[in-house]
Amino acid sequence: MASKRKFLTLEERVKVIFLLGKGHSCRRVASDLGVGKTQIQSILKRKHEIMNEFEENVNCESKSPKRESEFAFSLI
DSSP, rough: OOOOOOOOHHHHHHOOOOOOTOOHEEEHHHHTTTTTTHHHHHHHHHHHHHHHHHHHHHOOTOOOOOOOOOOOOOOO
């Protein structure tokens, strides 16, 4: 059975932020994209993180946010 959840790509999440900035409601944006209102509100809450990813040219086809591993090390 296929998953009922719809994950938005980075490009779609940036579009959501743009539409909300133009004054569209969360419900309207959610119904246009076929996702829940809560998902749109979560995107709005993470607005700065999403815009940073977009500005850093992270893969726009990525459907899940990239988190740093606890095993990642820095080259200082």
